[in-house]
Amino acid sequence: MSSPERTDVLVVGSGFGGSITAYHLAAGGAKVVILERGPWLKSDDFEHDFKLGSSYTRAFDFVVGDGMSVLGGNCVGGGSVVYFAAMPRAPRFVFERRGSINRRMWPAAVSRDTLDPWYDRVAESIPITHQGWEDATYAGGLWAAACRHAGRTANPVPAAVDREKCVNCNWMMAGCRFDAKQSLLLNYLPAALAHGAEIRPLHEVQRIERTDDGGYRVHYSVVDDEDYRITAGDGAIDAKIVILAAGAGATPVILQRSEAGLGPMPHAVGRYFSGNGERLNTAVLNEDRVREVLGLDRGDGLAYAANQIGKGPTVANWDRLDGSLPEYTRYSLEQLYFPPGLGTILAQAPGANPGWFGVGKKEMLKRWQSWLIIFQMIEDDNEGVFGPPPARGNADRLSQQMLGIGRLSYKPTANTLRAWEMADADVKDILERDGLATVTPWTNDLVGAYTVHPLASCRIGDDPHTSALDDRHELRGHPGIFVTDGSAVPGALTVNPAMTIAALAERAVPGIVQAARERGVEVTYGAPAPDGSTAGRRGVTTLIPELTRR
Amino acid sequence: MTLEAFADTIIPGEKRWPGDRAVAGAAPGGGAVAAGAIELLEWDATGISGGLGDFARALNEHALAYAAQHGIALEEDVPPFVALDHAGRTALVALLTAPGHPEKDLWVSLALFSNMAYDSAAHLSTADALAAGHPGLTAMGVTRPGADGLWRFPAYSYGRPLADLHPDTTPSGSPA
Ligand SMILES: Cc1cc2nc3c(=O)[nH]c(=O)nc-3n(C[C@H](O)[C@H](O)[C@H](O)COP(=O)(O)OP(=O)(O)OC[C@H]3O[C@@H](n4cnc5c(N)ncnc54)[C@H](O)[C@@H]3O)c2cc1C
Numbered sequence: 193m194s195s196p197e198r199t200d201v202l203v204v205g206s207g208f209g210g211s212i213t214a215y216h217l218a219a220g221g222a223k224v225v226i227l228e229r230g231p232w233l234k235s236d237d238f239e240h241d242f243k244l245g246s247s248y249t250r251a252f253d254f255v256v257g258d259g260m261s262v263l264g265g266n267c268v269g270g271g272s273v274v275y276f277a278a279m280p281r282a283p284r285f286v287f288e289r290r291g292s293i294n295r296r297m298w299p300a301a302v303s304r305d306t307l308d309p310w311y312d313r314v315a316e317s318i319p320i321t322h323q324g325w326e327d328a329t330y331a332g333g334l335w336a337a338a339c340r341h342a343g344r345t346a347n348p349v350p351a352a353v354d355r356e357k358c359v360n361c362n363w364m365m366a367g368c369r370f371d372a373k374q375s376l377l378l379n380y381l382p383a384a385l386a387h388g389a390e391i392r393p394l395h396e397v398q399r400i401e402r403t404d405d406g407g408y409r410v411h412y413s414v415v416d417d418e419d420y421r422i423t424a425g426d427g428a429i430d431a432k433i434v435i436l437a438a439g440a441g442a443t444p445v446i447l448q449r450s451e452a453g454l455g456p457m458p459h460a461v462g463r464y465f466s467g468n469g470e471r472l473n474t475a476v477l478n479e480d481r482v483r484e485v486l487g488l489d490r491g492d493g494l495a496y497a498a499n500q501i502g503k504g505p506t507v508a509n510w511d512r513l514d515g516s517l518p519e520y521t522r523y524s525l526e527q528l529y530f531p532p533g534l535g536t537i538l539a540q541a542p543g544a545n546p547g548w549f550g551v552g553k554k555e556m557l558k559r560w561q562s563w564l565i566i567f568q569m570i571e572d573d574n575e576g577v578f579g580p581p582p583a584r585g586n587a588d589r590l591s592q593q594m595l596g597i598g599r600l601s602y603k604p605t606a607n608t609l610r611a612w613e614m615a616d617a618d619v620k621d622i623l624e625r626d627g628l629a630t631v632t633p634w635t636n637d638l639v640g641a642y643t644v645h646p647l648a649s650c651r652i653g654d655d656p657h658t659s660a661l662d663d664r665h666e667l668r669g670h671p672g673i674f675v676t677d678g679s680a681v682p683g684a685l686t687v688n689p690a691m692t693i694a695a696l697a698e699r700a701v702p703g704i705v706q707a708a709r710e711r712g713v714e715v716t717y718g719a720p721a722p723d724g725s726t727a728g729r730r731g732v733t734t735l736i737p738e739l740t741r742r
Numbered sequence: 743m744t745l746e747a748f749a750d751t752i753i754p755g756e757k758r759w760p761g762d763r764a765v766a767g768a769a770p771g772g773g774a775v776a777a778g779a780i781e782l783l784e785w786d787a788t789g790i791s792g793g794l795g796d797f798a799r800a801l802n803e804h805a806l807a808y809a810a811q812h813g814i815a816l817e818e819d820v821p822p823f824v825a826l827d828h829a830g831r832t833a834l835v836a837l838l839t840a841p842g843h844p845e846k847d848l849w850v851s852l853a854l855f856s857n858m859a860y861d862s863a864a865h866l867s868t869a870d871a872l873a874a875g876h877p878g879l880t881a882m883g884v885t886r887p888g889a890d891g892l893w894r895f896p897a898y899s900y901g902r903p904l905a906d907l908h909p910d911t912t913p914s915g916s917p918a
Binding site for chain 1: 751752753754786832847850851854879885893894907908917
């Protein structure tokens with residue numbers, strides 16, 4: 193056998209966890225290769241089109257599991273290309289959560305205070321707009337007004353969107369054609385490339401094995417550009433350090449499949465999966481009541497009828513984000529947009545049986561422009577478990593793109609179900625007041641619960657039994673393998689997770705640099721933000737020694 | 743014909759001609775069938791096109807069993823599922839897609855694509871579908887894109903404060 197290619201650092205996946213670490217390691221002097229299973233799409237490739245095979249399905253991954261379906265990115269840039277770019281920090285109480293293990297889930301070293309400097313580094317690297325009311329879309333404004341009418345507060349959500357470039361087309365899930373969304377394609381990834389990192393699209397990593405010199409061999413398949421069910425050959429790369437960042441729906445699967453070549457995995461690999469407590473409700477608004485009760489008017493004769501207009505979530509209700517409340521009763525309620533197809537099939541017609549199909553559903557669809565989607569993020573119980581891995585990737589691919597069947601099983605506990613019930617009731621209370629709307633939750637009967645925020649399937653922690661990674665993101669028992677994506681986050685965050693995933697990835701870098709140096713890689717820590725700014729770097733200086741102790 | 747009747751159960755439409763059997767005529771306007779459900783199902787990109795014959799056969803077997811169980815006499819000039827009336831078709835599809843049914847995944851995927859033909863016209867370019875008056879997108883009120891095929895909404899905001907902010911909001915705009 194010819195000896196495989198070699199690199200210092202091999203990164204699996206090019207989303208938040210992959211791009212951020214790849215940038216810092218490349219900037220620090222390491223030779224970095226990123227393997228990404230999806231295609232490399234540029235701004236001009238992002239289409240406004242629902243046709244199968246357009247950027248919407250090329251860049252997307254939808255894996256149906258038993259009780260939980262996971263949506264994610266499938267392209268260079270990962271979830272950042274298809275996401276809605278809401279970038280709030282997680283509230284303080286989240287880091288004190290006990291969850292299903294009844295003791296602190298997060299490592300003692302991580303709190304809001306110790307993470308804030310890393311959040312700052314991210315905010316300097318990915319321009320995040322502190323949005324005002326003039327940025328809130330009609331849908332966001334409607335949600336705010338309804339919250340106020342019900343005696344609640346509401347906040348415009350910080351977002352990685354350039355308001356000058358945004359045209360409010362609501363095609364974010366197909367990739368942003370206007371470079372308004374500040375995806376990783378605009379910051380960390382080009383900076384990583386400038387420092388010599390290589391990105392190989394359509395390279396799906398299958399498994400990892402140990403090499404005789406204490407390093408790792410990473411095996412991949414090359415995926416067809418159009419029909420992802422087809423592969424065209426295999427290959428392998430040897431690396432001194434492996435960074436797994438394939439997303440919380442894929443990273444544990446790669447590790448499970450690698451057990452033969454790596455030896456036993458920590459117990460928590462593929463366990464404790466959280467869907468970030470996500471659940472969706474659809475409200476169908478009564479346009480007259482919107483005008484009469486809330487006094488809203490678009491100025492063009494319409495009160496609302498603006499479901500199609502906007503930039504995903506712009507306004508959230510955070511009244512329940514109160515650390516003095518008991519666990520499982522804290523959640524946020526965020527206005528959202530989901531396009532037809534994925535955003536319509538699970539909606540249930542109010543009062544109709546059946547709710548998700550048939551005559552009643554067709555009637556409901558007629559009112560589509562008057563829909564308002566509310567997104568709940570409750571504290572779930574980390575109840576997801578991955579079964580034995582499929583033949584390749586993280587799913588048996590059914591369609592040429594997007595749709596596959598995975599191995600995740602998720603049976604919501606009483607805690608999770610109660611929290612969803614509470615949040616459902618709250619949304620109803622706010623939106624059904626004075627005849628504003630009728631609200632129904634999405635059905636969980638078809639594809640289970642549904643998450644775009646997979647987390648925790650390979651998490652950090654202090655307890656080796658319930659966490660697969662130590663507090664520096666190194667895989668227990670497998671030195672030199674790090675996990676820096678959403679799977680490292682210990683549990684549900686009650687807000688959108690990308691900001692926290694990114695901050696944790698930033699925080700993991702000094703430890704990875706140190707491990708690389710111990711393995712003979714000439715690399716240093718201390719790159720500025722991708723655009724050269726240095727305030728964030730100054731802000732974390734005092735935290736580095738703690739992160740590089742052994 | 744059987745699959746048309748299935749798609750028509752998911753999003754019902756008006757009969758295409760007098761005596762149309764597959765489409766039950768349970769709702770005004772075009773439904774999933776008129777929207778192109780069969781074109782979408784037959785496209786190999788979906789991953790289910792190869793199994794359509796088996797789906798139709800299985801559906802008809804379920805329809806026979808359902809009719810027998812409920813003492814329904816089926817006319818024999820059309821496949822059994824088509825011979826069911828709209829209420830019967832609906833009840834059967836609800837059974838087949840209910841949690842716990844052994845073939846649930848299969849029927850859910852068929853329903854998923856039937857639905858997508860109507861509410862996203864996934865077999866057509868969206869701009870073309872709208873220009874051609876696609877029944878689903880049109881009924882939903884999806885607006886047409888600009889001349890370059892892209893959507894832009896210059897007016898998008900009420901532009902004024904509509905609620906009090908949470909008292910614990912940090913300077914970065916995040917929860918504390
Ligand atoms: C529609 C949608 C909207 C969202 N909106 C928001 C939002 O507004 N705010 C927010 O905070 N979060 C949002 N999210 C979630 C956010 O995108 C994710 O939390 C985030 O991208 C996760 O980062 P990650 O590094 O864990 O993995 P990802 O960003 O998912 O990156 C993983 C990458 O690994 C690749 N990969 C997977 N398997 C392999 C393999 N075997 N080999 C090689 N590569 C592989 C994938 O293709 C992907 O590119 C949204 C997600 C979706 C789907």
